[in-house]
Amino acid sequence: MLAERRETILRIIVHEYIAGATPVASRDIAYNYNLNVSPATVRNDVAYLEEEGYIMRPHPSAGALPTDKAYRYYVKIISGDVELPPDEQYQIYELFQEARVEFEQWLKLAAVLLARFVHNVAVVTPVKAPRCRFKHLDLVALQDFVSLMVLVLYEARVRQRIIFFDEKVTQDSLTMIANKLNSSYGGMANSEISAREVELSPEEKKVAECVVSMIAAEDKLGYGRPYLEGLHLMLSQPEFVSNPRALNLLEILEGEGWVEAFLQPGLTGGGIKVIIGEENRDEAMQDLSLIVSKYGIPDKAGGIVGVIGPKRMDYARVISSVNCFSSMLSKSVARYI
Secondary structure (H helix, E strand, O other): OOOHHHHHHHHHHHHHHHHHOOOEOHHHHHHHOOOOOOHHHHHHHHHHHHHOOOEEOOOOOOOEEEOHHHHHHHHHHHOOOOOOOHHHHHHHHHHHHHOOOOHHHHHHHHHHHHHHHHOOEEEEOOOEOOOOEEEEEEEEEEEOOEEEEEEEEOOOEEEEEEEEOOOOOOHHHHHHHHHHHHHHHOOOEHHHHHHOOOOOOHHHHHHHHHHHHHHHHHHHOOOOOOEEEOHHHHHOOHHHOOOOHHHHHHHHHOOOOHHHHHOOOOOOOOOEEEEEHHHOOOHHHOOEEEEEEEEEEOOOEEEEEEEEEEOOOOHHHHHHHHHHHHHHHHHHHHHHO
């Protein structure tokens, strides 16, 4: 840990750089803040911070720029004491309460509002259960040997598959098969369906095997395409003007599977995860910080809510905003699921 005065100076440098996106001069710190020390002492403390890797200078006579180490230290010292002002929390609550839309549209609305609150990219993934659970199925006769299976899972997922039988099947027999499997497997996860011993006819067994394979496929899926809002807000900031990495970043965010690659690793339990600069594995993401949290009902259903922005972001506001939206989304999942 840094000594108190040096920690204060580091906080000032981070605050000033977040606000202005320009190097912070030692003389400005000495004259604009009442530190009760001489300008020479401030210069010595800034030199110490540079030696320890908390700041860098574009050239020897330039002001200070925070490094990834500085942002990490800053996040550590503010993380236990950040909360949106009550009036802004109430504003978010009121906007959510007024929304009368389907749940998926509601998640998109959450992404839009979060992006506006933090002026960066907001990410909200669809709700996903740790394990899919069977709700019910319907079988519809298409031809003598062919049926359409409509499989309904909890979390409002519906999947379809064509099934070919070795014997002719009527609609009445298909309805009986569906009723039996619904009664036998309702509410079960894949492993529970496979483990349950139920006497099945060849046709019933074929349908049950299809159910097991379809649920297994769903369990392997990631979060799917997230709701992404505010990209223009982030790219309009100084860090991204003429930045050659911006195009690579766009390609990543418009692609598939990046949520699992960048947000999911290490995101366990509750609370906020902050990924800063070079802690990102992909070079295109190393100018960015990611602040993410899980939302939902533990061990039942949930997703990820987060913010992507330049390392020079207002961490206190973003962390408190993500916390607030995570809480609101969790309450909504409890109502809808």
